[in-house]
Amino acid sequence: MYFSRIRVKPEIFKNTQLTKVLADNSYNLHRLLWDLFPEEKKRCFIYREEIAREQLGGRSGARGEPIYYLVSSCKPAKEKQNPIFAIESKEYSPKLQQGDKLRFELRANPVVTKCGKKHDVVMNTQRTFLIELCNELNLMQYLTSSPEKGELKKVLLDHGGQSLELRLTTFLENDYRYAERLRQKMTTGEKLEWSLKAAIDTALDKWLSNQGARHGFELAINQDGQLKLQNSTYHWHELPKKAIKGKKSGFSSVDFVGELHVVDTQKFSQALFEGVGRSKAFGCGLVLVKRI
Numbered sequence: 686m687y688f689s690r691i692r693v694k695p696e697i698f699k700n701t702q703l704t705k706v707l708a709d710n711s712y713n714l715h716r717l718l719w720d721l722f723p724e725e726k727k728r729c730f731i732y733r734e735e736i737a738r739e740q741l742g743g744r745s746g747a748r749g750e751p752i753y754y755l756v757s758s759c760k761p762a763k764e765k766q767n768p769i770f771a772i773e774s775k776e777y778s779p780k781l782q783q784g785d786k787l788r789f790e791l792r793a794n795p796v797v798t799k800c801g802k803k804h805d806v807v808m809n810t811q812r813t814f815l816i817e818l819c820n821e822l823n824l825m826q827y828l829t830s831s832p833e834k835g836e837l838k839k840v841l842l843d844h845g846g847q848s849l850e851l852r853l854t855t856f857l858e859n860d861y862r863y864a865e866r867l868r869q870k871m872t873t874g875e876k877l878e879w880s881l882k883a884a885i886d887t888a889l890d891k892w893l894s895n896q897g898a899r900h901g902f903e904l905a906i907n908q909d910g911q912l913k914l915q916n917s918t919y920h921w922h923e924l925p926k927k928a929i930k931g932k933k934s935g936f937s938s939v940d941f942v943g944e945l946h947v948v949d950t951q952k953f954s955q956a957l958f959e960g961v962g963r964s965k966a967f968g969c970g971l972v973l974v975k976r977i
Contacts, residue, residue, distance in 0.1 A: 686958050687760050688777035691718070691732075691753040691770050715966050717769065718753065721761040730757035731960040733792055733971040756958060756971060779974070781954060785947040786905065790973040794936050794964035795892045803963075805937050807919055810888040811881055815841065822848050842874055849873060853880050861911055862886060889916050893941060896961050901952025905944035914943035922967065936964040944977065 714734070722729055732755045755761065761772050795806035815837035819825055827840045841849055853876040857863050860883040871879070890904075890912055897903050905913040916939050923935040947953050960970025 686777040687755075687757050687774050689755040689757065689761050689772060689774040691721070691755060691761070691772055692750055693769060694771050714968070718755070721755075721767060721770065721772070722757065722759055723762060723766075725759060728966055729759045730755050731965045731971045732756075732968055733973065734968050754971060754973065756960075758958070777958075779954065779957060781947055781950040783947055783950055786944065786977040787947065787974040788944055788977055789942070789975075791893075791941040791961060792938050792969055792971070793893070793896075793941060793962040794938055794969040795889060796963055797892070806888050806892050807885050807937060807939070810885050812837070814881060814884045818845075818849070818852065821852070838874075838877065841877065845873070850876070853877060856880050857883065860887075861909075886916065889939060889941075890914060897945065897948075899952075900956035900961055901947065901949030901954075902945045902956070903948050905946055912943065914941065916941050924967070936967065936969070938964070938969055 718730070718732060719725075719728065732753050735752050735754070736750070756777060761774055763772070796803045797806055797809055798804070799809070811834055815834065816832075818841055819828060819837060822841070822845055824840055824844050827844055829836065832840075845852075850873050853873065854867065857867055857876065857880060863879050863883045866879050893914065894904055894912075907913055918940040919937060920939075921935055921937050957972055957974070959965075961972055962970050964970070
């Protein structure tokens with residue numbers, strides 16, 4: 686296996702619009718990176734895109750450049766064979782033991798399966814939370830047959846009254862991440878938004894914990910019994926070339942940062958090499974780790 690750091694050559698970055706063309710275009714970026722492996726008929730790599738800052742040291746012009754980390758079963762083509770990318774590669778064979786403590790970063794595409802179909806964890810959590818609130822407060826009669834998120838919120842805020850206020854307050858009180866928000870004066874609408882965030886965080890915690898059980902790791906817990914985990918940067922990536930007429934196509938990504946313990950070295954090694962979750966062809970799944 687190989688670990689590579691790929692960046693657009695300085696002369697290309699400064700004098701062309703290539704990086705703007707690639708920005709938020711996962712499909713074209715995927716194809717360009719595949720050119721690094723001209724002999725391979727099947728994808729042999731996973732990758733992650735970041736913006737170069739301090740990781741390139743004092744190198745002139747580094748700030749703001751895209752940088753790509755790749756893990757691959759084949760060594761990328763030599764730099765002189767590629768007119769676009771500067772390539773740094775090394776062999777990648779992590780020495781792992783059961784119980785190892787690691788810091789990690791992961792950009793993932795969290796999905797759940799319902800009735801045989803894949804659903805975005807964040808969108809599904811929001812919708813489920815809002816519908817359950819409407820049902821609990823006996824507000825279903827105000828909804829259309831297939832309500833969108835905006836309609837669900839409006840019905841709750843228009844008809845939920847004091848019952849909604851009390852329900853949201855109790856929900857936030859029981860969430861260690863957001864309970865302190867109640868010290869601030871908030872409207873019912875603001876409480877609803879913070880409750881949605883709390884529900885999403887809990888769902889993402891569960892999703893990643895389940896991935897850990899599948900891939901040989903456990904998320905670390907602090908002395909208060911709370912996960913050493915943060916998530917951020919929920920983003921939707923469109924894939925126009927895969928869209929069906931009349932329907933959008935794409936995937937979502939969420940960035941995770943935290944600490945973990947290795948439980949099964951074989952499964953976790955496989956996760957480092959092959960990635961975690963879906964949309965690996967489009968920049969999701971690569972686990973970056975560092976020993977604590």
